Amino acid sequence: MAAVTPALIKELRERTSAGMSDCKNALVEAEGDLEKAVEVILKKGIVKAASRAGKVAAEGEVATWVSADGKKGVIVEVNCQTDFVARGDDFKTFVRNVVSVAQNLAKGGDLASQTYPGTEKSIDLVRQELVGRIGENIVVRRWDSLEASGPNGVIKDYVHMGGKLAVLLSADAPTADLANAEFLGFVENAAMQVAAMSPLVVDKSQLAQADVDKQREIYVAQMKEEVDAANARIAELKAATDLSPEELAKELKAAESRKGPPEAMWPKVIEGKITKWYTETTLLGQDNVWEPGGGSVDKLRSALGKKLGGELKLNTFVRFGLGEGIEKKTEDLAAEVAKTIGN
Structure with a gap:
């Protein structure tokens, strides 16, 4: 020995x-x-x-990579428990290396099982070793990739707040000039729009019919609820004994108005609501956030395409918000301190 x-x-x-x-x-x-x-x-x-492994990891970083030719991009979310660890060199190096592996992995591949750079170990094994060394749970939560749709296609990324939120956006230039500053500026702004306004899809054709039908059901239920509430108020007013005839007539008129349009008009009203919903949930339908008063993203897209001599297309996007969907534990600091000192 x-x-x-x-x-x-x-x-x-x-x-x-x-x-x-x-x-x-x-x-x-x-x-x-x-x-x-x-x-x-x-x-x-x-x-x-x-x-x-069971400890909630909702901090960390969302990181992206786009190839030099703009034809492929990847996005990865790696979580840890505290922002302090997320800012540390060990964690950031791990994230960078995981992203470098994702660059060469086929979409949908098992990232955790891939070999970690500079070792013969899997990413998951290195992750476990890092957990043991740092003392916090670390999770390679999810990843995705986008590839350009054709010769005029490009992938653009946008990272917000140092990795708290990130977007990959696929677009097609109106001409073969993929380096056109106006085109690239528009795509970058559109990626920022996705980050800021959280659309569900690029345009309404990408919405699942089931989701549209569900939204119609919601609007029907809301209108029925308004009618029921108005009828209940009318019944209450008719049973009241402390109102003068004039006051009663005024209140009944107000209650009737809260019923909304006649039921025969509901289909038309609901379609109007669906159309408005499209403008809120689709990237092209939303009012743009970078040029006040300029109209919808689609309006700016169309105008720029005409100016540049072709059709400018926005195809699809991936948006990762750090920790979204993870239930974060709320700590009672006073209770934790009392527990630590034995009170």
């Missing part, structure tokens, strides 16, 4: 970032063999990772 010297402990700590006592214990367990001690530390890190 080789002696467990301070120099060995120091070297093991530098290689693994584990605590001093953990390094000493690992060297004792490995009988002074540095390589075996590294394995011991990593295995213990994996055990720590498993124990932390």
